Amino acid sequence: MAEGERKTALEMVQAAGTDRHCVTFVLHEEDHTLGNSLRYMIMKNPEVEFCGYTTTHPSESKINLRIQTRGALPAVEPFQRGLNELMNVCQHVLDKFEASIKEYKDQKASRNESTF
């Protein structure tokens, strides 16, 4: 079903010896839907040196998303920013879509009226 039974949906894995600027996030119950769109938003951030994601195995429903930042910026920051920006994009798409649907329906209604 939709919700997983695990309590943790998000894990952070860091290689020993590196500081917080390169981190691999493990997102459970996710696939290319969120992975690819999030990767795109994070790559658009000029502070990010590397961002990529993989599905570990088709039988397992999780993705590994790795972020490396240039400089000393902690990797959590572009991750959070990418999520926020993706939400803003979705909100804007939703607003524009609803406006467009409403306009289409109004146009059709006025066209129907004018024929009678």
Add this chain to the structure above:
Amino acid sequence: MAAAQAVQEMRTRVVLGEFGVRNVHTTDFPGNYSGYDDAWDQDRFEKNFRVDVVHLDENSLEFDMVGIDAAIANAFRRILLAEVPTMAVEKVLVYNNTSIVQDEILAHRLGLIPIHADPRLFEYRNQGDEEGTEIDTLQFRLQVRCTRNPHAAKDSSDPNELYVNHKVYTRHMTWVPLGNQADLFPEGTIRPVHDDILIAQLRPGQEIDLLMHCVKGIGKDHAKFSPVATASYRLLPDITLLEPVEGEAAEELSRCFSPGVIEVQEVQGKKVARVANPRLDTFSREVFRNEKLKKLVRLARVRDHYIFSVESTGVLPPDVLVREAIKVLMGKCRRFLDELDAVQMD
């Protein structure tokens, strides 16, 4: 000058060559092109982005999304197919099935029937809950018995005349309200979407008597929960004539593309080809089979112009489905933002 044009083409067009496709991947990330500022800018995105609805009726929707990247457009498509919830038959309690269709085949067919119930008014069933409550379950009863028709003609061989109730359709499914569902849902609103889907065929003496439980689910779990017949997108075609095409070649060119794409006009006595409506083309690439013409045309697609086509099974109108899909993606982002906040709290 030519270099700048080539860079523009690389950034904005996916080019279909004779033997392959070029410039497929998105490359406009910060630092890839000198002289371009590709960092994410919400204002620039909002200025460039637009949605145009081309066609909308009760079951299908065609709309254009311009100014967005493939990753996000594909996310919407994937969510429409697999993560927008619907109600469908999950458990079938068979009291009597003497028909020729096996129990499990019958149950599988019943699961695939689209149920006209707004899934937003229901909740997911809890794991391990066998009975189901009124907030997460819908019950349907199917009870059909086939008998011989006593008034049929002696020598008739038409099953419609000889037998009564020999075809079991979805219109024989009756809704059994649970708890307060009878007050919440007026008579006739909870039903299968189509009442003429053939479920099974019977002969005299055979009977089907069963009870169905519908639950809320998503397409990722089982395809019966998918709310769309299909949802797909294509990129807007972009056909450019590299040289003027005249005379007989113009006629040949117009035959290489779908009808309406290339228009042949009479200009000063000569026939000249002009690209009239590239949107109609299905890119059969017939032009590459013609030695003369293949050098005169460039086939490409506009990278950020998506023509979406959503066909609903009837559970929800297609514009509601797109709206729900966008909300699902927002829900996913919010879930991880909340997780991050929770982690940072400790």
